[in-house]
Amino acid sequence: MQAFTVVEGLVAPLDRANVDTDAIIPKQYLKSIKRSGFGPFLFDDWRYLDPGDLDIDPATRRPNPEFLLNQPRYRGASVLLARENFGCGSSREHAVWALSDYGFRAVIAPGFADIFFNNSFKTGFLPIVLKPEQVDTLFREAREEGYRLTVDLPAQTVRTPGGQGFGFDIDPFRKDCLVRGLDEIGLTLQQAGTIRAYETRRRQEAPWLFA
Amino acid sequence: MSTGKTPGRTLYDKLWQSHVVAEMGDGAALLYIDRHLVHEVTSPQAFDGLRLNGRKPWRLAANLAVADHNVPTTDRSQGIADPISRTQVDALDANCAEYGITEFRMSDPRQGIVHVIGPEQGATLPGMTVVCGDSHTSTHGAFGALAFGIGTSEVEHALATQTLVQKKTRSMRVTVRGRVAPGITAKDIVLAVIGRIGTAGGNGSTIEFAGEAIAALSMEGRMTVCNMAIEAGARAGLIAVDQTTIDYVKGRPFAPRGTHWDQAVAWWNTLHSDAGAQFDREVLIEAAEIKPQVTWGTSPEMVVAVDGRVPDPAQEADATRRQGMERALHYMGLSPNTPIQEIRIDKVFIGSCTNSRIEDLRAAAKLVGGKRIAASVKLALVVPGSGLVKQQAEREGLDRVFREAGFEWREPGCSMCLGMNADRLSPGERCASTSNRNFEGRQGQGGRTHLVSPAMAAAAAIAGHFVDIRTS
Ligand code: SF4
Numbered sequence: 001m002q003a004f005t006v007v008e009g010l011v012a013p014l015d016r017a018n019v020d021t022d023a024i025i026p027k028q029y030l031k032s033i034k035r036s037g038f039g040p041f042l043f044d045d046w047r048y049l050d051p052g053d054l055d056i057d058p059a060t061r062r063p064n065p066e067f068l069l070n071q072p073r074y075r076g077a078s079v080l081l082a083r084e085n086f087g088c089g090s091s092r093e094h095a096v097w098a099l100s101d102y103g104f105r106a107v108i109a110p111g112f113a114d115i116f117f118n119n120s121f122k123t124g125f126l127p128i129v130l131k132p133e134q135v136d137t138l139f140r141e142a143r144e145e146g147y148r149l150t151v152d153l154p155a156q157t158v159r160t161p162g163g164q165g166f167g168f169d170i171d172p173f174r175k176d177c178l179v180r181g182l183d184e185i186g187l188t189l190q191q192a193g194t195i196r197a198y199e200t201r202r203r204q205e206a207p208w209l210f211a
Numbered sequence: 212m213s214t215g216k217t218p219g220r221t222l223y224d225k226l227w228q229s230h231v232v233a234e235m236g237d238g239a240a241l242l243y244i245d246r247h248l249v250h251e252v253t254s255p256q257a258f259d260g261l262r263l264n265g266r267k268p269w270r271l272a273a274n275l276a277v278a279d280h281n282v283p284t285t286d287r288s289q290g291i292a293d294p295i296s297r298t299q300v301d302a303l304d305a306n307c308a309e310y311g312i313t314e315f316r317m318s319d320p321r322q323g324i325v326h327v328i329g330p331e332q333g334a335t336l337p338g339m340t341v342v343c344g345d346s347h348t349s350t351h352g353a354f355g356a357l358a359f360g361i362g363t364s365e366v367e368h369a370l371a372t373q374t375l376v377q378k379k380t381r382s383m384r385v386t387v388r389g390r391v392a393p394g395i396t397a398k399d400i401v402l403a404v405i406g407r408i409g410t411a412g413g414n415g416s417t418i419e420f421a422g423e424a425i426a427a428l429s430m431e432g433r434m435t436v437c438n439m440a441i442e443a444g445a446r447a448g449l450i451a452v453d454q455t456t457i458d459y460v461k462g463r464p465f466a467p468r469g470t471h472w473d474q475a476v477a478w479w480n481t482l483h484s485d486a487g488a489q490f491d492r493e494v495l496i497e498a499a500e501i502k503p504q505v506t507w508g509t510s511p512e513m514v515v516a517v518d519g520r521v522p523d524p525a526q527e528a529d530a531t532r533r534q535g536m537e538r539a540l541h542y543m544g545l546s547p548n549t550p551i552q553e554i555r556i557d558k559v560f561i562g563s564c565t566n567s568r569i570e571d572l573r574a575a576a577k578l579v580g581g582k583r584i585a586a587s588v589k590l591a592l593v594v595p596g597s598g599l600v601k602q603q604a605e606r607e608g609l610d611r612v613f614r615e616a617g618f619e620w621r622e623p624g625c626s627m628c629l630g631m632n633a634d635r636l637s638p639g640e641r642c643a644s645t646s647n648r649n650f651e652g653r654q655g656q657g658g659r660t661h662l663v664s665p666a667m668a669a670a671a672a673i674a675g676h677f678v679d680i681r682t683s
Contacts, residue, residue, distance in 0.1 A: 016538075017531050018410060018510050022650045027631050031281065031295040033255035033302050035363075045652050054295055083531055085411040088444065089650060091346040092253065093362035111414060114380075114446045115346055115360050122364035171237050171378065184364070185266070188241065188372045191233060195269075195374055198232040198243055208467030208475045209245050209339070210272075 002124030003181030007105045008150040009078030012068055013142040019082055020089035021116065025098040028053050038094055039101030043069065069102075079149050080107040081138055086127075087116025093123070100125045106151045108158065110135045121174045124181065126151065128158060128168045137164075153179055221488040222449055223382050223417045225481070226357040230340050232374055242377045245339040246356075247369045249276035249312065250325045251303040252631070253344030257367035258306040268310050269373040275334050275465075276307045276314040279324045280631045284594050284621035287317055296632060323597025323623040326350040326564035330434065331597055333463025337452045337479040342369055347564050347647065349440040353433035354460070355452035355482040357417075360441065380446045381491040383416040384484070387424035389498040394681050396574065397432030398566060398645070398664035400424060400496075401439040402504035406514040408494060413445030416492070419484060420450050424498035430459040431570040438565045439647050442511040451483035505551050505677055506649050506662040508539035513649070515551060517667070517679045523547035542651055543659050544639065552677050554661070558642040559584070559591040559618075559672040560654070561665055563628035566645035567596030571665040572604045575645075576612045578669035578680065584617040585675030591618045592634065594626040618672070630655045643671040 029041045032054055040058040047069060049062040063070045069077070080099065086109040087095060096119045099107065106126040120127040128151065130138070141147060141160060150159040153175065158166045170178075177184055188195075203210045220228075232241040254276075261267065268274060281296035291297040300317065307314035315322045321332065326347050329335040341351040341358035344366040351358035365375055385404055404420075405412070418440050425436065433450045440448025450456075457476055460466050467475045502516035513536070515522065524536040524547065540547065545554070561567070561575050572595065584591050593613045595601035601623055604610055610620045627634040628646040636642055636658025645668050646653075649660040663671065670678045 017535055020510075020648075020650045022629075022648070022653055026652055026656070027629050030252050030631065031299050033259075033299055035256045035259070045656060051656050085414070085444065088410055089346065089648065091344055091348075091360035091362055093256075093364060096362070111411060113411075113444060114414060115362060119362035119364065122362065171239060173235055173237070173239055173376065183264075184376065185260075185264070185368050185371050188368065188374060188376065189266075191241065192372075194233050194241075195243070195372065199270075199373075202243070206338075206475070206478065208336075208471035211467060211471060 001122070001177070001181045001183060004105065004124050004126055004153050004178045006150065006152045006154070007078060009105065009148060010074065010076055011079045011081055011142045011147050011149050012074045012077035013081040013139050014068055015083065015139060017083035018085045018088055021087060021092050021095040022089055024087070024095040025092065030092055030094055035097055036101055038098035039103065042098040042102040043067070073145050076103065078103055078105045079151065080104050081135070081142060082107055082109040083135070084109065084111045086112050088113035091115045093119045096120050096123050096125050108135065108138065121178060122184070124178065126153060126178065130158065130166050130168060134166045219485050219487045219489065221382050221484045221490060222355060222419055222451055222482060223357070226338065226340070227379055229338070230357070235376065239376060239378045241374045242340060244342050244369050244373055244375060245273065246334060246341045247274045248325050248329050248341065248343035248348070249274055249366070250280060250343070250345060251278040251299045252280045253363050254306065254366055255299065255302045256363045257370060260367040261371060266371045268312065268370045271311050273373060274312045274370070275329065276303060276312050277322055277325050277328055278303050278317055280625045280629065282317055282624040283632050284624050284626045284634055287622060293633070320598035320602065323600065324564045324567065324625055326438065327567060327596030327600065330354065330430070331463070331599055333460055333466030336460060336466065336475070337456055337482055342375065346441045347438050349445065349448045350434050350438040350564055352437040352440065352448040353430060353450050354456055355450060355479065357447060359447045381416045382419070383413060383445070383492040383494070384419045384421055384490040385494045385496065386422040387420065387496050387498050388422050389424060390427065391424050391498045391501055392681070394666065395501050395503065396664040396666065397428050397435035399501055399504045401436045402506065402511065402514050402662065403501045404496060405439065405443045405511050406504070407496060408443055410442060410510050410512040411444045413440065413443040416445050417447045417449060418443065418445040420448060422498070425450060426453065429570055430455060431568040434568070435565055439511070442647055452479045503664065503667050503680055505667065507543065507545060507551065508536065509542055509649055509651050510539070511647070511649060511662060513539055517551050517677055519551055521545050521547055521549045521551065552679065555587065555641070555676045556643045556661070556671055557589050557640040558636060559588060559668050560627040560642055560644040560646065561668050562592065562594030562596070562626050563646035564596065565647040566665050567594060567600065569600050569603050571645065572600070572609050575665040575669035576609045578666050579612055579616045579618070579673065582616055582673045584672045587675045588672055591672045592621060592627060593618050594621045595623050597623050627654050629653060643668045643677065
């Protein structure tokens with residue numbers, strides 16, 4: 001997994017609540033059996049004027065000039081700003097892969113849907129919950145062209161260009177995995193003995209589960 | 212074993228505690244997974260991950276696989292026409308064959324939507340932890356099982372270790388007090404709940420549904436309710452085990468037998484929240500006040516009763532919400548204050564893991580009985596949730612009722628719930644759908660979805676617009 005420590009980057013403010021996973025990456029792209037290459041299809045329905053599919057070259061499609069990410073000032077953005085309940089809907093990790101593949105490293109919102117939030121950490125992508133009024137402040141400041149933020153994971157702080165710092169919470173295990181870029185499965189397998197012990201005990205209590 | 216000796220534990224506490232392999236501090240734990248359901252969309256990258264790291268599934272028998280999202284619902288004798296869909300289904304077949312995981316292939320009569328076949332086979336049992344790379348895994352909570360959707364990395368983690376690192380959620384209880392009026396279904400109950408608490412209302416929580424109206428539901432109805440717990444933002448939905456649950460499970464192919472059965476039932480009978488158990492949040496809904504529900508917008512919380520009207524954003528004080536409503540109305544092609552019953556529809560979809568079980572098909576068929584679908588309805592689809600549901604419906608003659616009315620009777624799968632196969636809406640088309648999501652583009656780019664119960668969808672197919680099934 002890609003490690004995450006300090007990321008300083010251009011901010012793209014997506015001023016919508018309840019951005020669902022179908023909007024982040026529409027279902028036709030879920031047919032890919034790969035883990036990469038979803039970036040060009042991020043926010044596909046909003047981003048292009050004509051319909052797309054896995055076998056249509058995005059370069060041949062007409063971008064919607066109204067959409068945020070098609071505006072030159074947001075080119076190269078790596079921090080996404082959004083409103084409440086970001087990532088609601090399906091469990092597709094493809095949503096996180098699409099955001100990462102596009103170049104986003106973090107998304108800041110007042111709240112996230114649970115599965116999306118969980119999935120994010122697995123790909124070295126950081127979802128940050130800030131208070132609604134802090135998010136409001138960032139949206140206001142992001143009107144200024146070239147607005148950048150610094151996300152400091154070790155310090156658990158989002159820093160504005162004006163020097164303000166907003167702290168955020170993250171549980172220690174996830175933080176450790178992200179900062180060190182650890183493979184969670186490898187870590188769990190170090191506890192193989194404990195898992196087997198659980199199974200032995202459980203097999204006696206509830207043998208039908210192992211029949 | 213946890214037999215509920217500690218007073219005041221919630222059902223969620225009991226399920227959680229009996230599956231903790233190791234505490235990890237800060238409310239997190241390594242949780243044992245009893246059942247892992249696998250489908251073609253979220254698993255290929257997980258199997259690749261296993262191969263890449265030279266790992267094997269930890270306990271093969273804990274897994275059950277089926278292809279559902281990409282399968283065609285028309286004639287299958289020629290295989291899958293769309294090469295990209297075919298690749299994905301082929302990948303599942305190949306991965307299951309390589310590792311030795313039981314799979315119901317497309318030609319198997321037991322094939323169907325993963326959340327229909329798990330319970331139908333008895334692969335979902337009370338007291339289990341059940342996971343699947345699909346958000347509607349919450350469905351299985353209807354059995355008093357801790358069931359939740361996971362992403363592909365967690366699919367790989369569950370395959371490789373039979374565990375997941377999880378954080379305990381908050382607990383919430385939604386009590387639906389009293390009895391619902393005639394004609395009101397599980398779908399109306401759960402849509403009314405989402406309308407009340409909002410699509411983020413359950414975020415970070417496990418919702419236990421309780422109350423007389425819930426206890427009175429069949430297992431099919433309970434699955435409909437828990438299925439949509441995720442649309443209320445919850446990590447999982449739960450309903451206590453009772454005789455209805457046990458009767459449903461008995462005799463199913465994967466269910467325990469003999470002495471195992473008796474042992475299992477003894478434990479299952481403890482799977483309810485103890486009197487005095489404390490929840491972080493309680494919501495009370497009066498069953499008698501629930502009317503047939505119809506969504507008008509692009510989020511399941513945008514819902515009103517069938518005798519209501521499309522709301523007016525001008526009445527909404529909160530700016531973010533107002534803009535959301537305006538955008539939804541624009542997308543849906545609706546004007547504020549339009550009576551719901553004046554909304555005309557182009558297509559009807561009866562199916563999905565929310566409403567494709569035998570009881571759903573019976574309820575819809577009852578409304579159809581002897582009538583024809585409206586001339587203005589371009590397509591009305593009935594897609595049973597599994598091959599076995601289809602067979603049962605055919606034994607009861609439901610397929611004829613639908614066909615004679617002008618419905619198409621299809622093969623099982625997810626179908627137009629999300630349109631990954633050939634079944635989808637065209638831009639601007641409006642659909643009465645028994646599925647669970649009305650997001651923009653969900654049923655096809657530019658398509659407009661109204662979520663309703665099977666009876667309401669059937670009635671709309673006949674009338675060509677929404678009708679109040681209580682009065683028509
Ligand atoms: S029927 Fe719809 S919601 Fe259910 S698993 Fe299939 S696509 Fe998902």
